[in-house]
Amino acid sequence: MRKVRDFSLMDLEFILEFSPMYLEAAMLTIRIALIGIVASFITGLFCSIVKYLKIPVLVQFINLYIELSRNTPLLIQLFFLYFGLPKIGILLSSESCAIIGLTFLGGSYMAEALRTGIDQVTKIQTESAFSLGMKKSQVIRYIILPQAFTTSIPALCANMIFLIKETSVFSVVALADLMYVAKDLIGIYYKTDEALLMLVLSYLLLLLPISVICSMVERRMRYAGFGNTGTV
Amino acid sequence: MQDLGIQVLFRGTNFLRLWQGLWVSLQIAAISMLFSVILGIFLGMIMTGKNRIVRLLCRIYLETVRIMPQLVLLFLVYFGTAKHFGLDLSSEVSAVIVFTFWGTAEMGDLVRSAFLSIPSHQYESGYALGLQKWQVFFHIMIPQTVRRLLPSSVNLLSRMIKTTSLVVLIGVVEVVKVGKQIIDAARYDVPTSALWVYGTIFFMYFLICFPFSIASSYLEKRLKD
Secondary structure: OOOOOOOOOHHHHHEEEEEHHHHHHHHHHHHHHHHHHHHHHHHHHHHHHHHHOOOOOHHHHHHHHHHHHHHHOHHHHHHHHHHHHHHOOOOOOHHHHHHHHOOOOOOHHHHHHHHHHHHHHOOHHHHHHOOOOOOOHHHHHHHHHHHHHHHHHHHHHHHHHHHHHHHHHHHHHHHOOOOHHHHHHHHHHHOOHHHHHHHHHHHHHHHHHHHHHHHHHHHHHHHOOOOOOOOO | OOOOHHHHHHHOOOOHHHHHHHHHHHHHHHHHHHHHHHHHHHHHHHHHOOHHHHHHHHHHHHHHHOOOOHHHHHHHHHHHHHHEEEEEEEEHHHHHHHHHHHHHHHHHHHHHHHHHHOHHHHHHHHHHHOOOHHHHHHHHHHHHHHHHHHHHHHHHHHHHHHHHHHHHHHOOHHHHHHHHHHHHHHOOOOHHHHHHHHHHHHHHHHHHHHHHHHHHHHHHOOOOO
């Protein structure tokens, strides 16, 4: 016979006692995700500008990087960074592993998102700018990037959420993030329900506001299209 | 040449074992993808419907999948079901459940947007020409939807393969686990084996996913209407 379990039975005291641990882990997740996202964005920006300018040699390297990073899982990248590289003398702390891994992964996603935006800037825009006597750097800075940025906001937002979600694998490099704490508590106290509930709640509290803000920004930015009227 | 770490790959059947390990996660990805495509098409059609409550429920489902990391879902199913439903799910089965749950949402969203992206004059002209509802559906809607859907679903498949690398964390013996065994076995005589083994796994994933990435962009260019 199967036992009927009472679902409402949660150890509240346990939850209260260990919620500071989750808070701390969440702060760590936020910190690393923030650094990773900013670094990814910079990497992506650099890659997309190089791709736009078609700088020889560099562009091939960047294409290789983008393909490598887009077609391999973050988990494997982390294993390589954390367990593989020390064997040739490159010792990285868990935190720098996590940040490097996240940037390596995120850079290519951001580059792709920005590239789509850059592609959508119409030729008439850049050519008018050139005919007004702007230099290439000015065209990129004042004409292409502002427009590319607004059109790629939905993709950038999606990437942001994707990268924050990807931080959940950082426990494999011994970083005390949310997953790590949950796994620990399950292992030590066998309070599976409470640990999992708090885990789900933490991610919900972390990502729901971002998701909502993102869709608000997307809706507002939809009207900011310039030069290509009829943006839906 | 004795201390070259790469030799660990050619010891015994190590290299073959790594591929066998990858095959395990590929199988999980393939099965989950199959279910996801079937269920996702249904979900996509339901989401284009008129019923507000159904659409709200779908929205909640999509948002859940969008927010929760797949690893959290894996933990929930793997640890949660054992306790509450008395089910002793193997890690492979929990993985298939989770990735189907995730993939169905992604696929459903793709199907929905593919459906909605067909301009209304397409099916209205169909009706104007006197086609029946099912004829419009089969001759006008389906071919165009498939066209729009193919590149993005190939892309989803490669994401599915990448995401299934997580299953090692709930104890499936797949490529990373096999890699760890190889590293542990050679701990003393080949100290640099970790670099080579994880490097190899990295490129194995690349070799599997790269063709899909090419296929996806090829299809995108080819099927542009």
